Amino acid sequence: MVNEAMSVDRESRSVEDPILTIRDANVRFEMDKGASHVLKDVTVDIERGETLGVVGESGSGKSMFADTLLDAVVEPGVVSGEVTYYPEDGDPVDVLNLKPWELRELRWEEISMVFQGAMSAFNPTMRIGEHFDETLEAHGWDKDEGMERAAQLLSDLHLEPNRMLDSFPHEVSGGQKQRALIALSLILEPDVLVMDEPTAALDLLMQRSILNLLYDLRDKYGLTLVFISHDLPIVSGFADRLAVMYAFEFAEVGPAEEILGGAAHPYTRALLQATPNLEIPLEEMRPIEGESPDPVNHPDGCSYHPRCPLGDEFCTTEDPGFYDVSDDHEVRCHYWEEADEAVPLSFGGEGQ
Numbered sequence: 001m002v003n004e005a006m007s008v009d010r011e012s013r014s015v016e017d018p019i020l021t022i023r024d025a026n027v028r029f030e031m032d033k034g035a036s037h038v039l040k041d042v043t044v045d046i047e048r049g050e051t052l053g054v055v056g057e058s059g060s061g062k063s064m065f066a067d068t069l070l071d072a073v074v075e076p077g078v079v080s081g082e083v084t085y086y087p088e089d090g091d092p093v094d095v096l097n098l099k100p101w102e103l104r105e106l107r108w109e110e111i112s113m114v115f116q117g118a119m120s121a122f123n124p125t126m127r128i129g130e131h132f133d134e135t136l137e138a139h140g141w142d143k144d145e146g147m148e149r150a151a152q153l154l155s156d157l158h159l160e161p162n163r164m165l166d167s168f169p170h171e172v173s174g175g176q177k178q179r180a181l182i183a184l185s186l187i188l189e190p191d192v193l194v195m196d197e198p199t200a201a202l203d204l205l206m207q208r209s210i211l212n213l214l215y216d217l218r219d220k221y222g223l224t225l226v227f228i229s230h231d232l233p234i235v236s237g238f239a240d241r242l243a244v245m246y247a248f249e250f251a252e253v254g255p256a257e258e259i260l261g262g263a264a265h266p267y268t269r270a271l272l273q274a275t276p277n278l279e280i281p282l283e284e285m286r287p288i289e290g291e292s293p294d295p296v297n298h299p300d301g302c303s304y305h306p307r308c309p310l311g312d313e314f315c316t317t318e319d320p321g322f323y324d325v326s327d328d329h330e331v332r333c334h335y336w337e338e339a340d341e342a343v344p345l346s347f348g349g350e351g352q
């Protein structure tokens, strides 16, 4: 019944042309109540040019993952593992071991990040244009060229450049501010853009319209996107691949279509079933039962077993490694082959 033979202990699914590789990334905080382990053994490759969506409940470790990519986890968090960035030309960069000035250069110029809640990070006393100015100056970039690029990016995002650059943050709407922030994050021509809940504060229509614009930007500038959200329908329509986080680790990684059509992890299936979307009648939505995981006391074995309908004795002791569902789809569940019966999807997505 248990597919032990198929649980592979390997580095990670290799992609053809990785732009970032993450190996055994862990984040820990020393707290009064004990060590808090808030990112656990994350190993994944990110393909040049792809859009990777990262989804999970609040507190599952999404921001810790995002911050790790840029060695930006706040003190006193301790990051371990390896993050390697592969520029188009030049040598690979060991992101977690850079000198402060090297890291400053890497951020913005190679890997840029829109932090969670960053809209409020615009300085209220500075015009939006001054933020662009400051960033160009701090990195020693040519102002004229830079401001031309700023104008181009703003108009790519359907904003009126001069008006936007002259405005103070409080003079523009939330959707405009968020788009200005995306333009700012792209001003130094990064190859990778990491966005942590970039649209969470906006209404659905604005979220969709920003996603459409991001789509175009990605193609125009050849960006690799890491898009983080707790909102599965939002991410899934946008990402090529999805990584589903549960309890500070990646529970399932695979092509977005495959996961939507037939998720292999009981948690992902519960998430799909609990997620409001147009295809599920409201009365069939089920909240996921049980307690959210505590980062100080991880359960033994599979972290999902206390909430899992398939969990048995084996799951309480044996932490599942990744099992292969298909060539590019992997799942941390001993009993994934039974998940479709144990957690049926009411919208009948099982197209395979």
Ligand SMILES: Nc1ncnc2c1ncn2[C@@H]1O[C@H](COP(=O)(O)OP(=O)(O)OP(=O)(O)O)[C@@H](O)[C@H]1O
Binding pocket: 029, 036, 038, 056, 057, 058, 059, 060, 061, 062, 063, 064, 065, 074, 075, 116, 230, 295
């Ligand atoms: N500065 C910190 N010190 C200690 N623990 C922290 C700190 N920041 C976050 N955590 C804990 O780390 C865990 C993961 O948090 P994280 O912010 O990555 O979750 P998230 O998935 O991004 O959630 P959300 O959707 O609410 O943004 C949580 O248990 C959180 O309480």
Ligand code: NI
Binding pocket: 062, 063, 064, 116, 196, 197
């Ligand atoms: Ni977060």
